[in-house]
Amino acid sequence: MIKVERLVKAFGRQQVLRGLDLDVATGSITVVIGRSGGGKSVLLRHLIGLLRPDAGRVLVDGADVTRLHGRALDEVRRRYGVVFQGGALFDSMTCAGNVAFPLREKLRLRAAEVATRVEAALTQVGLEGMGSKYPAEVSGGMRKRVAIARALVTEPEIVFFDEPTTGLDPILVNTIHHLILELHRKLRFTAVMVSHEIPEIFEIADTVAMLHEGRIAEVGPPAVIQASPNPVVRQFIRGEPERAEGA
Amino acid sequence: MTERPLPLALRPLDAIGRWAIAGVEALGRFGTFLGQALGTILTPPFKFWAFVDRIHYIGYRSLLIILLTGGFTGMVLGLQVYFTLVRFGSEAYLGPAVALSLIRELGPVLAALMVTGRAGSALTAEIGIMRITEQIDALTVMALSPIRYLVAPSILAGLVTFPLMTALFDAVGIFGGYLVGVELLGLSQGTYFGEMQSFVDLSDIMTGFWKSLSFGVIVTWVCTYKGFTVGHGAEGVAKATTDAVVLSSVLILVWDYFMGTVLP
Numbered sequence: 001m002i003k004v005e006r007l008v009k010a011f012g013r014q015q016v017l018r019g020l021d022l023d024v025a026t027g028s029i030t031v032v033i034g035r036s037g038g039g040k041s042v043l044l045r046h047l048i049g050l051l052r053p054d055a056g057r058v059l060v061d062g063a064d065v066t067r068l069h070g071r072a073l074d075e076v077r078r079r080y081g082v083v084f085q086g087g088a089l090f091d092s093m094t095c096a097g098n099v100a101f102p103l104r105e106k107l108r109l110r111a112a113e114v115a116t117r118v119e120a121a122l123t124q125v126g127l128e129g130m131g132s133k134y135p136a137e138v139s140g141g142m143r144k145r146v147a148i149a150r151a152l153v154t155e156p157e158i159v160f161f162d163e164p165t166t167g168l169d170p171i172l173v174n175t176i177h178h179l180i181l182e183l184h185r186k187l188r189f190t191a192v193m194v195s196h197e198i199p200e201i202f203e204i205a206d207t208v209a210m211l212h213e214g215r216i217a218e219v220g221p222p223a224v225i226q227a228s229p230n231p232v233v234r235q236f237i238r239g240e241p242e243r244a245e246g247a
Numbered sequence: 248m249t250e251r252p253l254p255l256a257l258r259p260l261d262a263i264g265r266w267a268i269a270g271v272e273a274l275g276r277f278g279t280f281l282g283q284a285l286g287t288i289l290t291p292p293f294k295f296w297a298f299v300d301r302i303h304y305i306g307y308r309s310l311l312i313i314l315l316t317g318g319f320t321g322m323v324l325g326l327q328v329y330f331t332l333v334r335f336g337s338e339a340y341l342g343p344a345v346a347l348s349l350i351r352e353l354g355p356v357l358a359a360l361m362v363t364g365r366a367g368s369a370l371t372a373e374i375g376i377m378r379i380t381e382q383i384d385a386l387t388v389m390a391l392s393p394i395r396y397l398v399a400p401s402i403l404a405g406l407v408t409f410p411l412m413t414a415l416f417d418a419v420g421i422f423g424g425y426l427v428g429v430e431l432l433g434l435s436q437g438t439y440f441g442e443m444q445s446f447v448d449l450s451d452i453m454t455g456f457w458k459s460l461s462f463g464v465i466v467t468w469v470c471t472y473k474g475f476t477v478g479h480g481a482e483g484v485a486k487a488t489t490d491a492v493v494l495s496s497v498l499i500l501v502w503d504y505f506m507g508t509v510l511p
Binding site for chain 1: 377380381385388389390
């Protein structure tokens with residue numbers, strides 16, 4: 001279980017998170033939605049321990065990752081898989097090399113087992129036989145799939161997805177979402193996803209949390225969010241333009 | 248509670264104070280970064296293949312520029328020093344003059360400057376791009392130390408390659424001086440090399456060695472640090488690369504002076 005308590009973060013004078021609270025149930029897919037630049041990725045970077053808050057806590061099964069350092073933080077991170085917005089694939093390695101990297105370096109598996117698991121992971125994301133290509137030689141959608149394969153190959157308990165479908169066409173968006181759903185059913189990880197793919201994410205989320213002005217404006221199952229009377233939520237999920245002042 | 252605004256007369260002092268604190272903090276981060284890297288070098292696991300890759304990256308790829316600049320530096324030295332020595336009737340000392348200039352001073356400094364321009368800038372750009380494309384964050388969240396994978400192998404490779412590049416620069420430079428002094432200006436081969444053996448001793452070679460070793464640490468430290476702390480986007484990478492080359496070059500010259508005053 002992940003519990004975010006009164007998280008506050010400012011960059012200079014810009015207040016990004018203003019006392020945010022969020023609970024993520026074990027084994028669920030929780031999607032954080034909200035406007036661009038609203039602090040979704042900042043929240044995610046706090047969850048994975050890449051940013052320290054000004055105040056508040058992030059508890060992962062009781063351990064406060066905002067207070068942990070060094071080996072203690074690494075122990076928590078060993079349970080994580082992260083799919084970054086741009087994939088963050090190592091461009092000096094092939095796709096297979098990228099997927100093999102955490103197996104070799106994090107789990108220290110033997111070469112034969114690494115090869116077997118890499119092949120299986122690439123097949124799982126529909127990229128069998130593409131392992132020898134470099135990230136620069138494959139399409140954006142393929143890069144996202146390699147990133148998903150790399151994040152999941154170590155079978156982590158918790159997986160974070162930072163806008164995994166940004167910049168993809170609608171068919172690829174659905175393909176990636178269904179891939180995540182299928183892998184989630186198979187591997188039963190806890191997923192926290194940041195996205196603004198409306199309405200596609202309602203098909204895969206167990207819980208949707210709407211981030212607005214540094215706080216969670218509303219949280220609940222997709223059906224509740226879709227039927228929400230909250231004007232902020234309604235405006236966002238319907239994609240209504242902002243009204244000009246005084247109009 | 249809101250802070251009371253400072254009186255106008257105190258504001259310049261406030262600005263100087265803030266600037267000084269920011270400077271000291273930056274220096275602290277810079278020093279801590281080296282401390283972390285050295286600590287990582289001394290603790291297992293040792294990333295052997297990353298180290299070999301960095302030797303290739305810093306050393307092998309700088310070979311051509313070292314051979315070219317070393318050769319021409321020796322030739323220019325040969326030409327200029329010969330015409331100066333001729334005025335005093337001491338052209339027989341051309342060999343030692345070229346060799347001592349190269350081994351003690353020009354070899355370590357110019358080789359370090361050349362490697363900075365060729366490999367140091369590339370190192371900053373590579374790590375900077377890894378930072379802005381979240382590749383370094385990817386390493387961190389895998390519970391793997393980016394310092395161990397990117398910085399420690401580079402510093403170790405700097406320790407190995409800089410003395411080797413300097414030795415090569417010196418050897419090619421001495422041969423360049425030979426080409427001009429002996430083949431072009433007619434000095435005897437025996438005089439050029441014989442006098443060199445009489446005047447150049449181990450302490451001169453060790454001076455050049457210690458200098459090149461320390462330049463290896465300085466350049467890889469500065470260049471990896473600038474890559475790690477890069478700003479945003481392509482502009483940030485461009486600025487970090489320029490800063491790395493400028494700071495490395497200045498530090499090489501400043502440190503060379505201090506080493507020159509300390510070493511025999």
